[in-house]
Amino acid sequence: MKKQFKNNITKINTPFARQRDRERSSEQAYRYRVHVRRAKIILGVFAVLFLILACQIIGTKRELGRVNRNIAKANVTLSQKRQTNRKLKKQVKKLHDPDYLQEVIREKYNYAKDGETIYHFVK
Numbered sequence: 001m002k003k004q005f006k007n008n009i010t011k012i013n014t015p016f017a018r019q020r021d022r023e024r025s026s027e028q029a030y031r032y033r034v035h036v037r038r039a040k041i042i043l044g045v046f047a048v049l050f051l052i053l054a055c056q057i058i059g060t061k062r063e064l065g066r067v068n069r070n071i072a073k074a075n076v077t078l079s080q081k082r083q084t085n086r087k088l089k090k091q092v093k094k095l096h097d098p099d100y101l102q103e104v105i106r107e108k109y110n111y112a113k114d115g116e117t118i119y120h121f122v123k
Helices: 013-097 098-109
Strands: none
Touching: 013 098
């Protein structure tokens, strides 16, 4: 259980005591203003740092998006080139076949075997 003390002390109402109370209150007001000013400065510094970091993050995200788009385009181009490469490899493989080679030469360069006659039809 707490003990309760009676406060039997009264303030002295003298000019010196009043002046001292005014000085204390003005000192407290000054300290409050100083604390408020410091808080504003600290908040300002943090706000500036936040803005700088936010700008860097936004710029980095934009750069990442651009790089990802370039990667997607490169992947599409790569798949197209691979498909073309497969077709060309098949064609090279066919060109090693003498029958296919003979067929290509006959069509493209109008070659004929001995005793054959070539006819061209115009559409």
